[in-house]
Amino acid sequence: MVHVGGVTVTGRSVAQNAQLALLLEVSGTPKPGNVDREREYDDLRFEHFMAGAVGARSGLDQAAAGDSIGPAFETAVEGMAGQSGGNTQFGALLVLTPLVATAADGRLSPSGADAVVRETTVEDAAAFYRAFEHVDVAVDDPPDGLEPLDVRRGSDAVPELRARDMALFDVMESSADIDGVAAEWVSGFERVFEASEWLLDRSGPVANRASEVFLELLAAEPDTFVVTRQDRETAEEVQERAQAVLDGDGDATDLAEEFVRRDINPGTTADLVAGSLFVALERGLDV
């Protein structure tokens, strides 16, 4: 390991840090409602996340090598999907891919990331749509007027993307108010960068910090994946319950057991944690 300005920098490459971020994210325990080291669902298990992180690596390598974000993301998703648990890290990869490209380009900052996502093209959007053909992802119905661009159409929607000249950034912008990952894309990954500072400021095992930061993010805003799979009311309850744990009025492990029982998975918040772990690792978080 090399020490630069008091910060420990390991010899890991950008893509290796992204893969490690995926693995550390799921290692954070407890992480109420999501798969963690001590909780899993019968059909979505810890081991599926291990295999997902192994498979995603080629796409992350592609992004680090300067390939376009859309195709790199599609490769990552296709590799991630090579296990029997289904969608493990689709959202996390959607956060990580542009951040990997930004870091490999030596400009890992909110403005750097913002510039990278604004450079995306219609071809990136087409690859993003094709990625939905590799794995089932729970998504909302599209807003009125955007039915032809329903992501569930996969590559069938590509002619419509071209007709409307929609770049991947435009696609994200169109769902930024209903999807927490898309919201990051259009805000310079604001919450991801903020949470990376929380990770760096804390001490102790990284997995514990990831679990704590997850709870803080969860308490700050409703998780859009919960809105999609359940409803806004449930997402707001989840947010309040997370805040209660932070206030000392509840136990994180009890909450984790309850959310798993109720099949409430705040997956978008987990995606943001994966992104913030990556940024923190790039900035010297020591594992």
Add this chain to the structure above:
Amino acid sequence: MVHVGGVTVTGRSVAQNAQLALLLEVSGTPKPGNVDREREYDDLRFEHFMAGAVGARSGLDQAAAGDSIGPAFETAVEGMAGQSGGNTQFGALLVLTPLVATAADGRLSPSGADAVVRETTVEDAAAFYRAFEHVDVAVDDPPDGLEPLDVRRGSDAVPELRARDMALFDVMESSADIDGVAAEWVSGFERVFEASEWLLDRSGPVANRASEVFLELLAAEPDTFVVTRQDRETAEEVQERAQAVLDGDGDATDLAEEFVRRDINPGTTADLVAGSLFVALERGLDV
């Protein structure tokens, strides 16, 4: 995923399967005495194994690409060591590297692996010795007359290796009676291949199978890492206690808690499990 002759074969490469084997090994819980998903040591944590598996990948890629086993192993160890927990997977990589080379060569069988390790050279042995400079590994004193070849001498021992014309296979042969991984090298990886069949024959989550197979291997022979760090008496007690759990006279989780408390880590048995997971994945173990 492609189905060949009833066996599910994912699109993972040989090196990806080896990396996944490292991750699944540490995901097996309980695994009495070793780091698992629910137990860790203050200075050797689950997250260190995640980072170790990420870092080891370049060396595994090297072995899969047909590079010599010694240098590939050294690269894997150097990458594995890029985390603050110290030695996480040295022994597992010593099992995996020749198996990866064998699998990449399309001859993954005991006789194929035997042929591969017998082809190793003095240069492989030199790289193996250099690998000890990247990380602290608990080892026994060398047998009488082999002090100049103490692995703890690292590259200082290389002239002696050359003088004696010792290939890596010869080095392993010289410690096969005191080291369970070396014993695999000189026996066509007999226990690894046998345990891979146990993994394939069982059903249920792979992490559970890994934990069960760990216990079976532990009950079958004394763990040489326990002999090294404690003594033969302790290793035999560990073996008996594992057998008692298999016989229904004890609980695996209680045993795990006790061994962690007593700092008894049957690490060699874990190395064999990593190897057997790799062979099983190559042979179609579905994750």
